[in-house]
Amino acid sequence: MPRITLPDGTVKSYDAPVTAAQVAADIGAGLAKAALGAKVDGTLTDLSTTLDRDCTLAIVTMKRREGGIDPEALTLLRHSAAHIMAEAIQRLFPQVRLVYGPPLETGFYYDMAFPDGKVPSTDDFARIEAEMAKIVAEDRRFTRYDLPLAEGMAKLRTEGSKYKLDNAERAAEAGSTTLSWYATGHPGKDWEDLCRGPHVPNTGRVGAFKVMSLASSYWKGDETSDRLTRVYGTAFATKPELEAHMVQLEEARKRDHRVLGKQLRLFHIDEMVGQGLILWTPKGSIIRNELQNFIGTELRKQGYQQVYTPHIGKLDLYRTSGHFPYYRESQYPPIVEHDEMARLASEGCTCADLSNRMAQGEVDGYMLRPMNCPHHIRIFASAPHSYRDLPVRLAEFGTVYRWEQSGEIGGMTRVRGFTQDDAHLFVREDQVAQEVLGCLSLVKIIFATLGMNEYRVRVGLRDPDSAKYVGDPANWDKAEKACRDAARSLGVPFIEEPGEAAFYGPKIDFVVKDVIGRSWQLGTVQVDYNLPIRFDLSYAGADNQPHRPVMIHRAPFGSMERFIGCLIEHFAGAFPLWLSPEQVRVLPISEKSAAYADELCAALKARGIRAETDHSNERVQAKIKIAAEEKIPYMAVVGPRDAESRAVSVRARGVEANLGEMPFDAFVDGILREAEGRMLSGAPGSVQASFTARSA
Ligand SMILES: [Zn+2]
Numbered sequence: 155m156p157r158i159t160l161p162d163g164t165v166k167s168y169d170a171p172v173t174a175a176q177v178a179a180d181i182g183a184g185l186a187k188a189a190l191g192a193k194v195d196g197t198l199t200d201l202s203t204t205l206d207r208d209c210t211l212a213i214v215t216m217k218r219r220e221g222g223i224d225p226e227a228l229t230l231l232r233h234s235a236a237h238i239m240a241e242a243i244q245r246l247f248p249q250v251r252l253v254y255g256p257p258l259e260t261g262f263y264y265d266m267a268f269p270d271g272k273v274p275s276t277d278d279f280a281r282i283e284a285e286m287a288k289i290v291a292e293d294r295r296f297t298r299y300d301l302p303l304a305e306g307m308a309k310l311r312t313e314g315s316k317y318k319l320d321n322a323e324r325a326a327e328a329g330s331t332t333l334s335w336y337a338t339g340h341p342g343k344d345w346e347d348l349c350r351g352p353h354v355p356n357t358g359r360v361g362a363f364k365v366m367s368l369a370s371s372y373w374k375g376d377e378t379s380d381r382l383t384r385v386y387g388t389a390f391a392t393k394p395e396l397e398a399h400m401v402q403l404e405e406a407r408k409r410d411h412r413v414l415g416k417q418l419r420l421f422h423i424d425e426m427v428g429q430g431l432i433l434w435t436p437k438g439s440i441i442r443n444e445l446q447n448f449i450g451t452e453l454r455k456q457g458y459q460q461v462y463t464p465h466i467g468k469l470d471l472y473r474t475s476g477h478f479p480y481y482r483e484s485q486y487p488p489i490v491e492h493d494e495m496a497r498l499a500s501e502g503c504t505c506a507d508l509s510n511r512m513a514q515g516e517v518d519g520y521m522l523r524p525m526n527c528p529h530h531i532r533i534f535a536s537a538p539h540s541y542r543d544l545p546v547r548l549a550e551f552g553t554v555y556r557w558e559q560s561g562e563i564g565g566m567t568r569v570r571g572f573t574q575d576d577a578h579l580f581v582r583e584d585q586v587a588q589e590v591l592g593c594l595s596l597v598k599i600i601f602a603t604l605g606m607n608e609y610r611v612r613v614g615l616r617d618p619d620s621a622k623y624v625g626d627p628a629n630w631d632k633a634e635k636a637c638r639d640a641a642r643s644l645g646v647p648f649i650e651e652p653g654e655a656a657f658y659g660p661k662i663d664f665v666v667k668d669v670i671g672r673s674w675q676l677g678t679v680q681v682d683y684n685l686p687i688r689f690d691l692s693y694a695g696a697d698n699q700p701h702r703p704v705m706i707h708r709a710p711f712g713s714m715e716r717f718i719g720c721l722i723e724h725f726a727g728a729f730p731l732w733l734s735p736e737q738v739r740v741l742p743i744s745e746k747s748a749a750y751a752d753e754l755c756a757a758l759k760a761r762g763i764r765a766e767t768d769h770s771n772e773r774v775q776a777k778i779k780i781a782a783e784e785k786i787p788y789m790a791v792v793g794p795r796d797a798e799s800r801a802v803s804v805r806a807r808g809v810e811a812n813l814g815e816m817p818f819d820a821f822v823d824g825i826l827r828e829a830e831g832r833m834l835s836g837a838p839g840s841v842q843a844s845f846t847a848r849s850a
């Protein structure tokens with residue numbers, strides 16, 4: 155009879171099958187009360203699940219053992235809230251046909267069809283929420299029952315919902331021999347839904363919820379199929395958590411890089427050019443250039459060499475690297491030469507033939523590169539190397555192209571062409587630790603300069619039970635230790651994730667938390683034992699024998715697109731002086747001070763500062779308002795008196811009052827020092843801080 159192993163290693167033995175809920179109660183009344191679900195042998199399931207054989211069991215509550223909210227508890231809660239919302243909508247819109255309602259990272263949705271065309275609007279949200287509140291107050295039990303496949307299908311046919319029938323057919327195709335339903339209460343009496351679960355035990359456990367928004371979608375994502383309405387909602391265990399989430403959403407809306415990017419004219423996405431292809435406007439290009447210069451300077455200090463390589467390469471190159479024909483789904487289709495195309499056409503080759511023959515290597519062509527590594531590898535391989543030459547560190551802001559489904563792209567975070575802050579290091583086995591550490595120290599410098607102090611790293615390690623990994627296990631041990639030590643040296647939180655390494659090597663991922671608490675997954679540092687083998691790379695060792703180098707791929711910020719999208723939101727568009735597209739705007743009070751304004755602007759420009767003068771006929775208050783909207787860091791207001799005393803009245807972005815006066819030369823020098831020092835806005839040593847220092 156079942157022996158149940160708990161997370162702390164203790165074992166509970168039972169004489170008869172027992173439910174997870176019962177085990178929770180045996181452990182303690184507190185746990186039984188807090189329990190929302192269970193993990194049996196690692197799989198999330200209902201608390202009512204019967205355990206009839208030996209297994210591991212963890213009781214899921216809102217709090218994780220190591221602290222913080224358990225995302226799996228939220229999954230249970232939100233999927234349960236989706237059922238509650240569907241029942242509420244069905245009460246108010248009896249014609250509704252339910253399609254599919256999964257939990258999401260931030261909430262849940264339910265796709266619904268309204269065949270009579272009476273679709274809920276945002277005006278109905280309050281009514282829907284009121285019905286949901288009733289269901290929650292009734293504290294009904296989520297009750298699962300299973301039917302054999304044939305019987306279950308017959309039931310669905312009688313009920314006549316083609317969407318649920320389709321869901322069931324797909325479950326059957328995937329090998330299910332039974333179908334399961336969840337009744338919110340008593341089967342046969344209360345509302346129910348075809349569902350795999352799992353759920354929280356009772357509706358009363360859904361502590362706080364909200365209907366969020368509507369979107370239109372299509373059945374199976376197919377635009378020629380039935381039009382559906384997607385109703386989004388969210389749920390939390392408590393009201394304060396929901397309120398905090400709403401505040402965060404509001405703040406996120408104000409900072410949304412898609413909105414700010416348009417408003418501040420930083421980038422443009424053009425239907426005529428193509429979805430997911432970013433056009434960097436002059437202003438956005440300045441930010442990107444400044445950032446690339448900064449990263450490039452730091453790379454040079456660390457001994458990297460800059461290279462340039464083309465955006466396409468032959469299929470054979472990617473066949474050798476293993477990127478083609480695998481991952482074909484995430485790439486643009488290959489490019490075939492004119493002559494080859496004509497020859498194939500004359501043979502009557504169909505598109506399907508062509509695709510197969512390319513995959514098999516019978517037809518050659520080119521590909522928009524999905525990765526920069528193969529090009530860098532060929533540069534390394536183009537000359538002999540001795541052990542003394544290593545490490546070779548090749549860096550490129552390399553543009554790559556990947557195919558994202560059209561529904562997934564928007565803004566700068568999911569794009570079809572992007573430029574990685576890429577580099578490849580070819581190192582000796584004994585240099586791996588040092589080089590991984592070097593990669594991380596660079597990240598530390600750049601995050602510190604940008605004021606991104608909250609970030610964490612994930613170290614992806616081998617799955618101890620798998621044999622899929624290439625390379626010598628002893629070297630893996632060393633590389634994993636190197637990654638772990640390097641992560642520790644950053645002095646930021648890091649977690650180890652066994653099983654998250656690629657088959658070719660361990661890795662370090664960076665996740666940065668922005669000012670409003672959202673996480674952005676950026677780039678990675680990856681040790682690779684595989685590509686050096688595939689490309690048969692070698693260097694001459696001290697013994698004069700050929701040795702295999704190890705590769706390190708590193709693109710710690712991911713891509714310039716994603717990183718700058720993240721930075722726009724991090725700074726809410728108010729970039730520090732050195733990154734700002736326009737750094738100083740000179741505002742003459744009237745025509746009389748125009749010449750002095752021009753002189754100041756010219757002096758700034760001569761020192762490389764991006765300055766402009768507003769010569770419009772607007773009153774100075776209006777000029778200040780415009781410059782503030784454009785988030786320009788400094789305004790230099792000049793009137794006839796300033797011209798006489800060769801001074802400048804300084805205003806800083808985000809500060810209501812005039813900061814005060816500064817001599818002409820001191821202002822120009824101060825601006826230059828702040829920009830060259832890559833200071834954060836208002837940091838000690840900045841022009842703005844010099845005024846506070848003075849008044850203090
Ligand atoms: Zn469900």
Ligand SMILES: [Zn+2]
Pocket residue numbers: 525526527578707708
């Ligand atoms: Zn690479």
